[in-house]
Amino acid sequence: MMGVIKSIEELEKIREQARELINLRKDNENKTRIVVGMGTCGISAGARQVLLAILDELKKRNISDVIVTETGCIGMCRFEPMVDVIKPNQPKVTYVNVDADKARQIVARHIVNNQVVDEWVIPNI
Amino acid sequence: MEIYRAHILVCRGTGCTASGSEPVMEAFEKEIEKHGLSKEVKVLLTGCLGLCELGPNIIIYPEGTYYCRVKPEDVPEIVEEHLVKGRIVERLLYKERAVEERMRALTDINFYKRQKRVALRNCGLINPEIIEEYIANDGYRALAKVLTEMTPQQVIDEVTRSGLRGRGGGGFPTGRKWQFAKDAPGDIKYVVCNGDEGDPGAFMDRSILEGDPHTVLEAMAIAGYAIGAKEGYIYVRAEYPLAVKRLEIAIEQARERGLLGKNILGTGFEFDIFLRLGSGAFVCGEETALLASIEGRRGEPRPRPPFPAIEGLWGKPTLINNVETYANIPPIILNGADWFASIGTERSKGTKVFAIGGKINNTGLVEIPMGTTLREVIYEIGGGIPNGKQFKAVQTGGPSGGCIPASLLDMPIEYDTLTQAGSMMGSGGMIVMDEDTCMVDIAKFFLTFTQDESCGKCPPCRIGTKRMLEILERVTNGEGREGDIELLESLAKNIKASALCGLGQTAPNPVLSTLRYFRDEYEAHIREKKCPAGACKALITYEIIADKCKGCGLCVKVCPSAAITGERRQPHAIDREKCLKCNSCFERCPFGAIAKK
Secondary structure (H helix, E strand, C coil), rough: CCCCCCCCHHHHHHHHHHHHHHHHHCHHHHHHEEEEEEEHHHHHHHHHHHHHHHHHHHCCCCCEEEEEECCCCCCCCCHCCCCCCCCCCCCCCCEECCCHHHHHHHEEEEEEEECCCCCHHCCCC | CCCCEEEEEEEEHHHHHCCCCHHHHHHHHHHHHHHCCCCCCEEECCCCCCCHHCCCCCEEEECCCCEECCHHHHHHHHHHHHHHHHHCCHHHHECCCCCEEEEEEEHHHHHHHHCEEEEEEECCCCCCCCCHHHHCCCCCCCHHHHHHHHHHHHHHHHHHHHHHCCCCCCEEEHHHHHHHHHHHHCCCCEEEEECCCCCCCHHHHHHHHHHHHHHHHHHHHHHHHHHHHEEEEEEEECCCHHHHHHHHHHHHHHCCCCCCCCEECCEEEEEEEEEEEEEHHHHHHHHHHHHHHCCCCCCCCCCCCCCCCCCCCHCCCCEEEEEEHHHHHHHHHHHHHHHHHHCCHHHHHHEEEEEECCCCCECCCCCCCCCHHHHHHHHCCCCCCHHHHEEEEEEEHHHHHHEEHHHHHCCCHHHHHHHHHCCCCCCCEEEEEECCCHHHHHHHHHHHHHHHHHCCHHHHHHHHHHHHHHHHHHHCCCCCCCHHHHHHHHHHHHHHHHCCCCCHHCCCCCHHHHHHHHHHHHHHHHHHCCCCCCCHHHCCCEEEEECCCCCCHHHHCCCCCCCCECCCCCEEEEEECCCCCCHHHHHHCCCEEECCE
């Protein structure tokens, strides 16, 4: 992407693109977080594919202000892979038995359209 | 553009590079590759994070987890635990000394909490070798703003209103300097950046040049626009190879991007920057000597006036500012003079970067708002004095400054308060001394430095500092005479009044300030032939306290001159003739049985 920046408008355009380079390092308190359970139980149940699917879906949709991170086992191993979605100023939503396909839909429905996917949310046990 | 879920920032400033961050970075790259995480996790280098003492330092985003003293062996565990399983590696977190609590994020720890990073805003946040990262964090936006929305005079007015003063030592109001250079008659003018940071223990400018070189380029271009210059020179020490390399990369990238050169951003403005390397002469930090050195002449100062703003590089009007001063310019343009003036105190605006060293727990780089007290810097940010020792004094301003005693710890850090206390802001070195430091010895140390670095052009500096140094050597060798103190004072007064440049004019300051606050130590050296701090070798003797000595023999083993003898389990003795006063036995004895007198 090297080339002479010929105008202020072009500089602004490059800034917009470049923002994604450092976005992950700034204002992280106010961003939506997706947390994937990556304990031994989560990994053996396929959490890795879930994580990759989420990253891929975010990339396809050009979403860069979402933090994707992992966490350890929380003790409900039979529900793994588990994914938490935490939007700013909203209660945490936990999805259970997620697979790659569900993960993509969670991104589409919950992250993009702000609709909680009720049927995959953790049951009240 | 690839989206990464995590960024691993490895500090590649000089401090962390020296403690081994390069192999750590390589280990991360290898380990990330091995785990197949290359598309999710990005490893990149960044500038100085400040806590050089604890290097190699790394930060992992998005959590902002701060790991210190990371070794290549630790890397597989960090990748496996933190990046694969999401579990923080507790043992590598920073431990807050006062509370013994492990802190996860850099922003949580006391060292950072009290800081305000303006000049260092990009250090430790961006990769200094990639111009897009600088652009992403508002880089070159200030330049765009001045070129399209402001007249040169408006730029200068903004800088003047901000209250910014020179960060290199003199503390001259920056806006006024710019105005002089703008008003000076002439078609050809130059902008110069003074990166000849020579104070012992100071590394503020180096960290900025290494961690955020583009900010200096951008500010110089802004200055060029303001005063009407087309060329700039950065004079940087050859002893800073990393800073030179990053500057070279930055200049090349800025030229490729058309942010330096002709018709910048399509506005018709033309400006380019060239590097000049200094070869280590302290005096070249003095502006007229620096200009002479850029021109290829011997680095010697000349009398002022004419000031460089009127007659500088190749006889043309020249604006010289220090690295840190420039680093403040883009934020002032973007956020406004009022924003900048709201930080700090009435007469000292903004922040100041300090390199804290000496007898302090958190050796490193800090940026604090003006008006912060010395106590806050030394105890809260710096983490206090190691090994439970007592604070004695802090030297600010390097060899041109002076020491400030414990009684003034609550003094706010400002240009004027420091000057009143007999020291100066200087460029921002801060050397902390504890009870074991002899103040006469410290004065001798700094004077040895300035004497050594005196260019020899003017006699007060060349001969005067030599005579002062001889007296100090005499005093610390136990050969001090009555009248030495008065002689030092009179020499100091005359040198200050008559030396040609700042080097000579300030060289006596360490002597004067130690005399002002620690005169009793000088007197003890001269009259009683004693060094109260136990630092001057000629004035101390080592003795074994028979009651405390268990005859363990450890001191015998460490003594390099076989001066200690004794039967096992019986009190030992030191042969004063053979003793080299190396302090080894004193440090080794587990029973405190060795006395220094």
